[in-house]
Structures are given as C-alpha cells and as structure tokens.
Amino acid sequence: MSDFTGYIAENIGMIGLRLAEHVGIVGLALAIAAPVGLLAGIALADERARGVRGAIFYILGLGQTVPSLAILALAVGVLGVGWVPATVALLLYAVIPIARNSYTGLRAVPEPAVDAARGMGMDRWGILRQVELPLAAPYIIAGLRTATVFAISAGALASLIGAGGLGDFIFTGIALYKPEAMLAGAIPTAMLALAADWGLGRIEKRMGRWRRTT
Amino acid sequence: MSVMEFLREYDQSLLIALYEHLRLVGIALLIAAMIGIPLGIRIARRERIAGATLFLLSAIQTIPNIALFGLMIPILAMINRGIGPFPATVAMVLYALLPLTRNSYVAIREVPASALDAARGMGMTERQILLRVALPLAAPGIIAGVRIAAGMSIGVAAIAAYIGAGGLGLFIVRGIQTTWNMMTIAGAAGIALLALVVELLLGWAERALRPRGMRGEEIR
Numbered sequence: 001m002s003d004f005t006g007y008i009a010e011n012i013g014m015i016g017l018r019l020a021e022h023v024g025i026v027g028l029a030l031a032i033a034a035p036v037g038l039l040a041g042i043a044l045a046d047e048r049a050r051g052v053r054g055a056i057f058y059i060l061g062l063g064q065t066v067p068s069l070a071i072l073a074l075a076v077g078v079l080g081v082g083w084v085p086a087t088v089a090l091l092l093y094a095v096i097p098i099a100r101n102s103y104t105g106l107r108a109v110p111e112p113a114v115d116a117a118r119g120m121g122m123d124r125w126g127i128l129r130q131v132e133l134p135l136a137a138p139y140i141i142a143g144l145r146t147a148t149v150f151a152i153s154a155g156a157l158a159s160l161i162g163a164g165g166l167g168d169f170i171f172t173g174i175a176l177y178k179p180e181a182m183l184a185g186a187i188p189t190a191m192l193a194l195a196a197d198w199g200l201g202r203i204e205k206r207m208g209r210w211r212r213t214t
Numbered sequence: 215m216s217v218m219e220f221l222r223e224y225d226q227s228l229l230i231a232l233y234e235h236l237r238l239v240g241i242a243l244l245i246a247a248m249i250g251i252p253l254g255i256r257i258a259r260r261e262r263i264a265g266a267t268l269f270l271l272s273a274i275q276t277i278p279n280i281a282l283f284g285l286m287i288p289i290l291a292m293i294n295r296g297i298g299p300f301p302a303t304v305a306m307v308l309y310a311l312l313p314l315t316r317n318s319y320v321a322i323r324e325v326p327a328s329a330l331d332a333a334r335g336m337g338m339t340e341r342q343i344l345l346r347v348a349l350p351l352a353a354p355g356i357i358a359g360v361r362i363a364a365g366m367s368i369g370v371a372a373i374a375a376y377i378g379a380g381g382l383g384l385f386i387v388r389g390i391q392t393t394w395n396m397m398t399i400a401g402a403a404g405i406a407l408l409a410l411v412v413e414l415l416l417g418w419a420e421r422a423l424r425p426r427g428m429r430g431e432e433i434r
Contacts, residue, residue: 062410067402069383070401070405073398077393153281154278157373173284174284186280189281190277194277197276
C-alpha cells in the first residue's frame with residue numbers, strides 16, 4: 001500500500017499529463033464523431049434511405065463486432081503510430097452508436113407531432129430543427145453516452161500504438177509486473193469512464209423529463 | 215506473403231488460438247449465466263433490490279476492460295492467480311453479468327399477468343408457474359441476453375491476450391509488436407467472424423425457443 005501511495009506521489013505530474021492526453025484524444029474523436037454520427041442518423045431516418053437502410057445497419061453491426069484493439073492496430077497500418085491513428089480509430093468506433101441512436105430517436109418521433117408542424121406551415125428544415133431533433137434528443141444523448149464510454153475504454157488501448165493516455169501506466173505495469181503502476185493507470189481510467197457515464201446520464205434524464213412536459 | 219501462404223503457415227496456431235478463445239468465452243459465459251439468469255429472475259419481483267443490483271452491474275460494465283484487468287491483477291495476485299486465463303475469466307464474468315441479469319429481469323417482468331393468472335386459476339403451484347409458464351415465455355428475452363453477453367465476451371477476450379490468457383487476441387498483440395498487418399488482420403478477422411457466427415447461432419436459438427403460441431407476432 002505504501003508502495004502505491006509513494007508511486008502516486010512520485011508520478012502525480014505524469015498521471016495528470018496522461019489523463020490530459022486521454023481526455024484530449026477521446027474529446028477530439030467525439031467532437032468529430034458526434035456531428036458525423038448525427039448526420040448519418042438523419043440521413044438514415046429519411047424516407048429516401050429506406051432501400052439501403054438494412055444493408056447499412058448490417059455493415060454497422062459488423063463493424064461493431066471488430067474488437068477495438070483490432071481497429072487500433074489496423075489504423076497503424078494505414079496511418080502509422082501516434083495520436084492521429086488513435087483518434088481516427090476511436091472516431092470510427094464512436095460513430096456507430098451515435099448514428100444508430102440518432103436514427104432510432106428520429107424514427108420514434110410521434111407522427112402527429114410532425115403532422116402538426118407541417119400543418120402549421122413549417123418547412124422540412126424547421127420540422128427537423130424545432131420538432132424532430134428536440135424530441136429525439138434523449139436518444140441522441142444516450143448514443144453519445146455509449147460512444148463516450150466506448151471511446152474512453154478504447155482510449156486506454158491507444159497507448160499500444162504510441163498515443164499515450166492512461167493506458168501507458170497500465171501496460172507498463174503489466175509489462176514490468178508493477179501493481180502500483182497498473183493501479184495508477186486503472187483507477188483514473190475507471191473513474192473517468194464512470195464520471196462521463198454519470199454526467200451524460202444526468203443530461204439524458206433531464207432531456208427525457210423535459211420531453212414529457214412538452 | 216500471400217493470404218493463402220499465411221493461412222497454411224499458421225493454420226495450427228490459429229486453430230489453437232481459436233480453441234483458447236472459445237474456451238475462455240465459454241467458461242466465462244457459463245459461470246455468468248449460472249449467476250446472472252437466476253439473479254435476474256429473483257430480482258424481478260423486488261423493485262428496490264433490482265434497481266441497486268442493475269446500477270452496480272452497469273457501473274462495473276462502464277469500467278474500461280484493460281483498466282479492470284489492471285485493477286484485478288494486483289488483487290488476484292494475493293491468491294497467486296494474477297496472470298493468465300483466471301483473471302481474464304473473472305473480468306469477463308463481471309462484464310457478462312449485466313446483459314444476462316438485465317435481460318432475464320426484463321423478460322420475466324414482461325410475462326403477461328393474464329398468463330400468470332390463468333396458471334394460478336388452474337391450480338398450479340408457484341414453482342410450476344415459474345417453470346412451465348413464466349420461463350418459457352421469457353426464454354427468448356433471456357437468450358437475447360446471452361447473445362449480447364457472448365458478443366461482448368468475444369471482444370473482451372481479445373484484450374485478455376495482454377495478460378497472458380492466449381486466444382485470437384494473441385495474433386493482434388504480435389501483429390502490433392512486429393507491425394505485421396497480416397498477423398493483426400488474421401486475429402481481427404478471426405474474432406469478427408467468430409462473433410458473427412455466434413450471433414447467428416444464438417439469434418436462431420432465440421427464434422426457435424419462442425413458444426408456439428407466440429410465433430408470428432414479433433417481439434420488439
């Protein structure tokens with residue numbers, strides 16, 4: 001135990017740096033994945049996409065069976081090592097739940113709400129922005145929440161391709177069999193994931209409540 | 215080296231890795247099912263305990279897998295089991311509990327009250343109601359939980375290669391270490407294929423287990 005506290009005290013600056021790297025990679029990946037996923041979800045929910053929808057969801061489902069570790073490794077083959085391939089891999093992984101949930105949320109918008117908006121003279125864009133997206137918001141946030149937890153988890157593996165992050169401590173700990181290093185990486189990673197999940201869960205719940213009162 | 219040459223060269227080690235992977239996933243799923251399914255059924259009538267249990271299980275699942283390994287190795291090292299298939303199995307059981315428990319819980323709760331009433335009216339005992347009415351009606355939902363848990367475990371097992379548990383993940387690990395893409399792709403494709411086959415088989419089981427009276431009407 002004293003090993004552990006000593007190690008933490010000695011490496012506190014480094015832990016902070018790795019945490020910042022971790023949050024940076026995950027944040028950048030999500031900042032790109034969120035708009036892309038949302039747009040994909042909107043496109044898929046459109047009536048004109050009916051023919052290709054099944055095939056696209058099949059491919060997305062297939063994409064999700066490829067383990068995150070493999071996606072990271074394959075990104076190295078295309079983009080080399082460092083934070084760029086790591087971000088791209090995380091982003092590919094995070095887009096799927098966001099697109100899927102945006103689609104589900106938009107499809108779950110009650111038909112009468114859309115009809116009423118149309119009857120009020122709203123155009124397609126107005127309906128999307130003022131009726132459909134707000135009603136689908138809890139689903140979209142739920143997708144973002146899943147994507148965030150995925151990305152934080154896969155971000156811990158990004159260390160293997162030279163992208164830094166909290167995984168550095170975990171893998172160093174495993175390689176050298178140094179439990180204090182494992183814990184120094186594992187505890188903040190777990191806490192980061194739990195905190196993000198909790199925070200986005202609160203937002204999701206608040207939006208759901210707001211939805212019921214309108 | 216072409217794909218065919220690679221497969222010829224490594225067919226033995228691929229088969230061994232596949233076997234290790236399946237064994238790891240199989241054992242973890244079996245243990246998790248033996249805990250999770252009865253647990254889900256038990257908590258179906260106890261609202262408060264159910265909330266707390268599912269909250270705890272989803273918190274466990276939120277923990278990134280390599281972090282869970284990192285947390286568990288020092289703990290399990292106390293009983294000299296820090297490295298290898300053992301900690302991997304423990305972690306996979308912990309992850310698989312959520313879908314198994316949650317799906318069993320939801321499936322049992324969604325058994326129509328009218329069916330239970332009818333069974334009670336026919337003079338069935340509580341045990342008979344559970345075994346002959348509730349469980350058959352809940353079976354597709356429970357199998358859906360097994361399917362989710364299986365898909366997840368196959369992915370987690372890939373990372374378990376880093377703590378010496380073997381399996382197809384070993385190909386990915388070696389591929390990364392030697393920057394040999396063919397090796398990485400072999401592991402990744404093997405795992406994706408395995409996940410796909412298991413998904414198809416369990417999807418089929420899910421449909422086959424649907425009671426005769428319920429076929430035709432799709433469950434959402």
